[in-house]
Amino acid sequence: MLSYPFPDIPAPGATLEVAPGVQWLRMPLPFALNHINLWLLEDGDGWCIVDTGYGVAATHELWERLFAGPMQGRPVTRIIVTHYHPDHIGCAGWLQAATGAPVHITEAEFLTAWAVREGLGGWGRASGNTHFASHGLDATRLEAQATRGNSYRTGVPTLPATTVRIFAGDTLVIGKREWRIRTVFGHAPEHATLYSPELGVLISGDQILPRITTNVGVWGAHPEDDPLMQFMTSVRSFGDLPADTLVLPSHDRPFTGLHARLDELLAHHAARLADVESACAAPRTAADILPVLFKRELDDHQLMFAMAEAIAHLNHLWHAGRLRRSRGGDNVLRFARPGTAD
Numbered sequence: 001m002l003s004y005p006f007p008d009i010p011a012p013g014a015t016l017e018v019a020p021g022v023q024w025l026r027m028p029l030p031f032a033l034n035h036i037n038l039w040l041l042e043d044g045d046g047w048c049i050v051d052t053g054y055g056v057a058a059t060h061e062l063w064e065r066l067f068a069g070p071m072q073g074r075p076v077t078r079i080i081v082t083h084y085h086p087d088h089i090g091c092a093g094w095l096q097a098a099t100g101a102p103v104h105i106t107e108a109e110f111l112t113a114w115a116v117r118e119g120l121g122g123w124g125r126a127s128g129n130t131h132f133a134s135h136g137l138d139a140t141r142l143e144a145q146a147t148r149g150n151s152y153r154t155g156v157p158t159l160p161a162t163t164v165r166i167f168a169g170d171t172l173v174i175g176k177r178e179w180r181i182r183t184v185f186g187h188a189p190e191h192a193t194l195y196s197p198e199l200g201v202l203i204s205g206d207q208i209l210p211r212i213t214t215n216v217g218v219w220g221a222h223p224e225d226d227p228l229m230q231f232m233t234s235v236r237s238f239g240d241l242p243a244d245t246l247v248l249p250s251h252d253r254p255f256t257g258l259h260a261r262l263d264e265l266l267a268h269h270a271a272r273l274a275d276v277e278s279a280c281a282a283p284r285t286a287a288d289i290l291p292v293l294f295k296r297e298l299d300d301h302q303l304m305f306a307m308a309e310a311i312a313h314l315n316h317l318w319h320a321g322r323l324r325r326s327r328g329g330d331n332v333l334r335f336a337r338p339g340t341a342d
């Protein structure tokens with residue numbers, strides 16, 4: 001059973017204390033997922049910011065209100081970014097310039113932010129479209145993707161010029177409290193989470209969310225990857241935390257019931273893998289199995305994530321030997337249960 005100990009949600013430009021020295025705030029997002037949770041940790045005379053919001057003027061204005069209001073004009077000591085997605089890193093460059101505070105982030109997240117922003121290292125639209133074409137996405141839907149441009153830059157107009165690297169196993173002393181860095185995989189390349197043993201608080205980023213499931217996708221830079229295996233291994237890795245841990249997720253509300261949520265996430269993916277496996281009684285592409293995983297209509301933006309997620313399920317079953325993979329004369333990859341005919 002999950003429980004949500006805070007009935008109220010902080011209003012725009014306001015904060016709400018969720019543990020001693022830990023403030024919760026919310027920033028709007030221009031997507032179906034309409035908000036992100038960010039965190040302020042008291043750090044001596046100032047504040048450590050955890051995650052930064054989508055990098056647009058509306059978020060900057062809210063930060064200005066927070067500086068003058070709840071943050072009481074106290075300095076920002078450091079900025080910690082959990083991962084490279086635009087709602088997390090979007091304002092990091094702006095905040096660094098505005099406050100002079102250093103940005104702490106793992107190296108893979110920082111370099112991936114640059115690669116996605118610049119369309120390099122397999123992260124460009126062309127690589128993505130080659131990848132999706134090889135998984136059966138039709139020409140019309142591919143063309144719609146090709147005309148979308150680089151949406152990442154909209155939410156990440158600048159990036160920090162320099163950073164402080166953080167590593168799995170690091171202990172950061174923030175204020176008087178120790179926060180341990182644990183890195184997790186599957187959703188992002190080297191996603192950082194923070195755990196305070198003294199407070200019993202886990203800042204889980206996008207890795208552990210209470211009600212929606214985290215996107216786990218295979219992208220053009222790493223077409224053979226098995227991020228679902230990485231994700232499930234990372235989910236299990238939180239099993240050592242106390243049962244009464246207060247989890248601070250990037251979306252929805254703070255909750256307790258971590259172990260129940262870990263079990264739900266593992267069961268959810270096991271069920272979806274079984275659905276995909278049984279849909280592959282005859283050879284199927286990732287595009288073919290979209291309706292198995294997604295019952296709703298998908299717009300062009302959602303389609304990209306849906307394709308990446310469908311490939312993640314197929315790749316996992318293929319790596320586990322539960323499906324075989326073949327490339328047809330049309331250069332498209334198809335997956336089928338072992339023993340089925342092409």
Ligand SMILES: [Zn+2]
Nearest residue numbers: 083085187206
């Ligand atoms: Zn994310």
